[in-house]
Amino acid sequence: MFISFVFHTTKDVRIEQVDRLFGKLSQIQTFRKNMHMTEKSQPRREPALKVAMMPRDTNVHNTIFGGLLLSYIDLAGAAHCRSELLDRCVTIAMNEVVFKHAVFVGDIVSLFCETIRIGRTSITVKVDVWAERFEQPRQCVWVTEAEVTYVNVDHDRKPIPIVPEKGKEI
Numbered sequence: 431m432f433i434s435f436v437f438h439t440t441k442d443v444r445i446e447q448v449d450r451l452f453g454k455l456s457q458i459q460t461f462r463k464n465m466h467m468t469e470k471s472q473p474r475r476e477p478a479l480k481v482a483m484m485p486r487d488t489n490v491h492n493t494i495f496g497g498l499l500l501s502y503i504d505l506a507g508a509a510h511c512r513s514e515l516l517d518r519c520v521t522i523a524m525n526e527v528v529f530k531h532a533v534f535v536g537d538i539v540s541l542f543c544e545t546i547r548i549g550r551t552s553i554t555v556k557v558d559v560w561a562e563r564f565e566q567p568r569q570c571v572w573v574t575e576a577e578v579t580y581v582n583v584d585h586d587r588k589p590i591p592i593v594p595e596k597g598k599e600i
């Protein structure tokens with residue numbers, strides 16, 4: 431009887447220890463996952479676009495509608511093309527976009543661009559999207575990234591070669 435009591439108690443304690451260990455493991459996994467997300471640091475350069483999220487921008491879940499962010503990605507990339515001296519460009523492609531964090535009303539969304547490829551008539555821009563939380567100002571989360579390709583076109587919307595900026599390597 432006594433032995434059985436001790437056995438059961440020890441078994442319960444062991445189960446409790448295993449549970450606690452699994453709890454800790456899952457905490458570590460979540461922490462590592464978050465670490466991975468925050469490993470990226472927000473670029474120091476000026477964003478191509480910075481926008482405050484408004485209540486009209488939400489979906490039925492009360493988070494920001496992903497399609498709106500896609501349009502901002504497109505706009506930011508196009509603004510970046512202007513800085514690369516492309517007067518008239520149209521979007522031909524956007525790669526897969528994965529939203530890693532939700533964006534909420536009041537967040538300030540910043541879109542950072544960099545040119546990653548310049549072809550004969552097209553230019554590919556990488557756009558990184560960050561959200562500064564309304565509830566915790568200065569806390570920024572990396573939301574997503576996209577690669578957008580624009581084609582330099584003439585007045586008839588026909589592709590024309592990109593003329594390199596003087597002194598600029600392409």
Ligand SMILES: CC(C)(COP(=O)(O)OP(=O)(O)OC[C@H]1O[C@@H](n2cnc3c(N)ncnc32)[C@H](O)[C@@H]1OP(=O)(O)O)[C@@H](O)C(=O)NCCC(=O)NCCS
Nearest residue numbers: 520521522523548549550551552553579581583587588589
């Ligand atoms: C953009 C457009 C003028 C290009 O005409 P096109 O005859 O298809 O162009 P081309 O096949 O000569 O390709 C032009 C450039 O786009 C690139 N390109 C074509 N398809 C691509 C794709 N799927 N992904 C990335 N780049 C692509 C080509 O490599 C080429 O670049 P390069 O000269 O630097 O090598 C034409 O497709 C168009 O008008 N599309 C609609 C654009 C638009 O209105 N976008 C807004 C959304 S509605």
